[in-house]
Amino acid sequence: MAPTKFNGKDHVHGDPIEIPPLACGAMADSKPFVASPAMQKPLGFPGELVDNWQEKAINRLGELVNGSRALRVYLDSCVKCGACTDKCHYFMGTGDPKNMPVARQDLLRSVYRRYFTLGGKIAPKLVGARDLTRDVLDEWYSYFHQCSQCRRCSVFCPYGIDTAEVSMAARDIMDTIGLGQKYSNEIIGKVFNVGNNLGLPQKALRATLESLEEEIEEDTGVPVKLPLDVKGADILLVTPSADFFASPHMEGLIGYAKVLHEAGVSWTLSSYASEAANFGMFVGSHENMKKVAERIRIAAEELGVKRLVFGECGHAWRVAYSFLNTLVGPLDFLDQNYPIPQHICEFTNDLIENGKLRFDKSKNDEFRLTFHDSCNVARASRMGDKPGGQFEIPRAILRATCNHFFDMAPETIHEKTLCCGGGGGLLTDELMDVRLKGAQPRMRALQEVAEEHGVTHMAAICAICKAQFSKVLPQFGFDMESIVSVHQMVSNAILMTGSRQAEEYDAAHAAPVS
Amino acid sequence: MSSYEVNGLVAEHDEEGYLKDIHQWNPELAGLIAQSENINMTPDHWEVVNFLRDYYEEYQIAPAVRILVKEMTKKFGKEKGDQKALYALFPYGPAKQACKIAGLPKPTGCV
Numbered sequence: 001m002a003p004t005k006f007n008g009k010d011h012v013h014g015d016p017i018e019i020p021p022l023a024c025g026a027m028a029d030s031k032p033f034v035a036s037p038a039m040q041k042p043l044g045f046p047g048e049l050v051d052n053w054q055e056k057a058i059n060r061l062g063e064l065v066n067g068s069r070a071l072r073v074y075l076d077s078c079v080k081c082g083a084c085t086d087k088c089h090y091f092m093g094t095g096d097p098k099n100m101p102v103a104r105q106d107l108l109r110s111v112y113r114r115y116f117t118l119g120g121k122i123a124p125k126l127v128g129a130r131d132l133t134r135d136v137l138d139e140w141y142s143y144f145h146q147c148s149q150c151r152r153c154s155v156f157c158p159y160g161i162d163t164a165e166v167s168m169a170a171r172d173i174m175d176t177i178g179l180g181q182k183y184s185n186e187i188i189g190k191v192f193n194v195g196n197n198l199g200l201p202q203k204a205l206r207a208t209l210e211s212l213e214e215e216i217e218e219d220t221g222v223p224v225k226l227p228l229d230v231k232g233a234d235i236l237l238v239t240p241s242a243d244f245f246a247s248p249h250m251e252g253l254i255g256y257a258k259v260l261h262e263a264g265v266s267w268t269l270s271s272y273a274s275e276a277a278n279f280g281m282f283v284g285s286h287e288n289m290k291k292v293a294e295r296i297r298i299a300a301e302e303l304g305v306k307r308l309v310f311g312e313c314g315h316a317w318r319v320a321y322s323f324l325n326t327l328v329g330p331l332d333f334l335d336q337n338y339p340i341p342q343h344i345c346e347f348t349n350d351l352i353e354n355g356k357l358r359f360d361k362s363k364n365d366e367f368r369l370t371f372h373d374s375c376n377v378a379r380a381s382r383m384g385d386k387p388g389g390q391f392e393i394p395r396a397i398l399r400a401t402c403n404h405f406f407d408m409a410p411e412t413i414h415e416k417t418l419c420c421g422g423g424g425g426l427l428t429d430e431l432m433d434v435r436l437k438g439a440q441p442r443m444r445a446l447q448e449v450a451e452e453h454g455v456t457h458m459a460a461i462c463a464i465c466k467a468q469f470s471k472v473l474p475q476f477g478f479d480m481e482s483i484v485s486v487h488q489m490v491s492n493a494i495l496m497t498g499s500r501q502a503e504e505y506d507a508a509h510a511a512p513v514s
Numbered sequence: 515m516s517s518y519e520v521n522g523l524v525a526e527h528d529e530e531g532y533l534k535d536i537h538q539w540n541p542e543l544a545g546l547i548a549q550s551e552n553i554n555m556t557p558d559h560w561e562v563v564n565f566l567r568d569y570y571e572e573y574q575i576a577p578a579v580r581i582l583v584k585e586m587t588k589k590f591g592k593e594k595g596d597q598k599a600l601y602a603l604f605p606y607g608p609a610k611q612a613c614k615i616a617g618l619p620k621p622t623g624c625v
Binding site for chain 2: 033182183186187190196197198199200201203204207208211212215240241242244245246247249250251277313427429430463464466467471480481
């Protein structure tokens with residue numbers, strides 16, 4: 001873990017969205033490790049910074065603004081109104097003014113103005129235009145890796161400028177000139193080579209799933225299966241590979257398996273598409289995002305499934321819900337009577353609404369829960385058939401499975417949710433300092449409900465949020481295990497037909513014989 | 515790139531201290547890596563490290579935390595085998611930190 005002087009326990013009390021005192025340049029040295037040539041090349045990027053990087057970078061910026069009217073509008077339309085300045089969790093946590101969204105955008109905007117606007121070409125100083133120098137590039141590398149692309153700032157921008165798109169463009173340009181980020185690019189390479197971010201081979205995946213099957217049967221008496229590569233199954237479940245490795249992710253996977261079993265559907269996982277995540281989005285590379293997404297379509301076609309269901313992963317759901325059809329569609333070989341794709345929370349909630357699942361909520365009585373809306377689900381997608389379904393459906397599942405549920409402050413949830421601090425390709429150890437500081441607003445909101453309502457646990461539906469929180473919670477004085485999966489709560493409370501839990505529950509609740 | 519040196523062996527590691535060539539690993543080297551992580555290797559630490567290495571040899575990856583916990587519960591009993599006990603042994607996480615000491619690659623992704 002990278003050294004940090006930040007002690008979360010000193011910062012956990014207070015207004016979650018308090019405006020910090022300015023700390024100019026405080027985070028200038030924060031930057032991730034650079035990708036090695038071996039990590040760059042499989043993604044189609046130069047191995048290291050090319051000699052004519054300045055020229056290439058400007059050309060690439062030109063291609064991007066010509067290819068995306070949205071990006072050009074984002075770069076042209078800012079009026080410096082200041083609405084976004086205090087909305088970024090990294091600004092709130094660090095006080096560094098370059099982490100104000102407008103300042104982050106200006107890192108790219110100033111270069112765009114210099115080379116692509118008349119004013120910037122003629123009188124750069126008058127319009128805030130800058131030459132693309134090595135110092136500017138270094139600033140890009142540092143501060144575009146202090147943006148988790150969570151889009152909270154864009155909710156408050158009267159022009160709807162999307163800083164995430166700006167930071168994706170900047171990362172795309174840096175990759176194009178050979179300055180890539182190790183964490184994300186190494187991971188994308190593993191997806192191409194092995195099928196998932198983790199680098200988990202098929203044999204290990206199979207062994208892991210078999211171990212879980214044994215465990216579930218031991219615990220419940222029900223032979224719940226976690227099928228792998230089964231041709232002709234109805235549903236392909238695509239889930240983040242963290243679900244096969246980390247906690248509390250895996251406890252969520254157990255929950256999906258129990259629900260799918262109880263629903264009586266035939267389903268399978270795929271070793272070829274054993275990853276829902278798509279880091280191609282984080283690095284802003286359309287080509288790599290498409291290549292990662294293609295694996296899902298190929299697996300679905302080869303296995304001959306009719307439906308596509310996604311597990312708990314925030315940005316995966318954004319890519320699936322918002323982009324999958326454009327990237328690799330049309331998915332006309334799937335059953336059009338079901339949502340394409342469907343979120344596991346939609347799947348579970350439909351069963352709950354139709355009275356198909358039984359729960360013993362008291363099994364979760366040790367949990368006094370709140371829910372952390374993950375940014376990509378909250379602000380870049382939807383669930384169900386009503387607006388706001390992405391907020392209501394996970395909460396409906398928690399309320400159906402737990403007796404004690406309390407929301408955090410309204411300015412920190414739903415579309416105004418605060419990022420966990422580790423999203424957008426920042427979930428890497430060398431960025432721990434900015435991750436901790438960025439988590440501060442969410443930790444304060446959690447502290448408030450812990451004090452007001454005795455909340456003990458926070459549930460989430462994103463693999464990054466879960467991993468980030470299990471690392472940062474202890475630094476703020478919370479228990480490491482106080483982050484849970486939504487389907488972990490389902491797993492704890494579900495009364496599967498014929499299970500030991502159902503028998504015990506029915507025996508305890510049987511009408512007394514008179 | 516820096517390296518570890520122990521008994522005449524020079525073993526290169528990456529920016530985060532993971533061995534470049536996992537075949538260079540030996541128990542003395544593990545002790546040295548542990549030292550750089552402020553960990554004093556006890557027999558309990560060795561149980562975890564040895565299990566990780568055996569698992570890696572078979573599956574080319576470290577085991578899931580839950581599987582590691584299950585295995586250590588078998589070995590140590592319930593109280594010393596839970597996730598928290600593993601974190602007490604390896605404060606920066608039984609997966610990442612113990613992998614580093616065991617000479618294995620770092621688990622990547624959303625973990």
